[in-house]
Amino acid sequence: MTHGTHNAVEDPRNKDIQIFINGTLYPRDQAKISVFDSGYLVGDGVWEAFRVHQGKMIFIDKHLDRLWQSAKVVGINIPFNREELLQNIQTTLDANEMKNHIHVRIMLTRGIKKTPSQDPRLTISGPNLVIIAEHKTASLETKQKGITLFTSTFRRGSPDYLDPRLNCHSKLHEVQALMQALEAGADEALMLDIHGFVSTCNATNFFMVKNGEVWTSTGQYCMNGITRGNVIELCEDNNIICIQKNFSLFDVYGADEAFVTGSFGGLTPVIKIDGKTIGTGSPGVLTERISKLYQDLIEKEIQQ
The missing domain is CATH 3.30.470.10 (Aminotransferase class 4, branched-chain amino acid transferase, N-terminal domain)
Incomplete structure (x- = not known):
């Protein structure tokens, strides 16, 4: 499956x-x-x-x-x-x-x-x-188990030739990245930007947690995710430090938690990247807190 x-x-x-x-x-x-x-x-x-x-x-x-x-x-x-x-x-x-x-x-x-x-x-x-x-309906098992990522050699492109924020039908680049990840035994692909910093995944946006802080990319080379933007706003509104910055795999491998965001799955925990266990290898406390805040945001949206 x-x-x-x-x-x-x-x-x-x-x-x-x-x-x-x-x-x-x-x-x-x-x-x-x-x-x-x-x-x-x-x-x-x-x-x-x-x-x-x-x-x-x-x-x-x-x-x-x-x-x-x-x-x-x-x-x-x-x-x-x-x-x-x-x-x-x-x-x-x-x-x-x-x-x-x-x-x-x-x-x-x-x-x-x-x-x-x-x-x-x-x-x-x-x-x-x-x-x-x-x-x-999103699989509850996936949220409970988490997913594994593999860092693809295919980079997220520069805005001057195919802006990553563009939701276009040309997705072959992301498919190639995902194929690499699948062949490596992972569930999905992590993608770097043209400078070697962590950018995004093949179909979702990436976040990591370190010492109580949430990190995500600068946004210059990643997908213009609606859920990503909502999570950043939720962190700001709930006194959770969320920093948009450049960071590398050196930082990711030492993360306490990691998760990805998307319109379908909401927040999905990441438990392993490139064969390295992230944190305890299970969904983290802050990931679960932000996930609950996101579910509350959806409920609020329904009531409007």
Whole structure:
């Protein structure tokens, strides 16, 4: 069984879900997109993923802000407004009778190409919008057991050629990093920046704890994580020292605790990195405290 931050409890209802494609809902086995789609041909698209609990789209404003920013960065003109997108998401949720423990992924590509090419001038349609909502409950076992990381030789890139904050469809770089980690027997990959400092993971953001302080990267070379930002704010609001700084594997190997963050799994403890046990090899006290604060934040978001 796959073990990692995206480990979900198996749910048979996902076999019969309806998927939204450009205004129409299709059964899962009939939901298809053209082989001439820009996202398929050259990874030319942007995406977002968020949770739905008790009928509430969690931190949706922050996710939509990031989606619109990403589309602007790559020059995709979104042909609908935020309210229209929210209605399409709600239509998808309603069609699937979904209210709780739902994971939604929005994918927006530049559109259909006239011929296989990276040239955006050969796009002959408007952007393609796909909304996939699934019943997904994060594995409790993963949170209790924690995950292991392996430091990949693939670095997080510089903002001047592919800004790591961009949620784009081009994820091959991260897949290569994850493949290295899996081949090394770890669950996921830790990635360094171009200077050799710890940056982020292949699909989540990384935090470590040392002497009661929480450390995370400067943010210059890591994913623009919504959960990462929420955790930093939670620490500041609850008198937990959280420092965004450069630090190396020398510091990580001597950490008292470590955890990663993501929209699906929230906070997931890290118990081993590159074969070296972190702290006691079990979820740490501060990790558990921040995780509880994050769950309280979600409950507050639901009530708003």
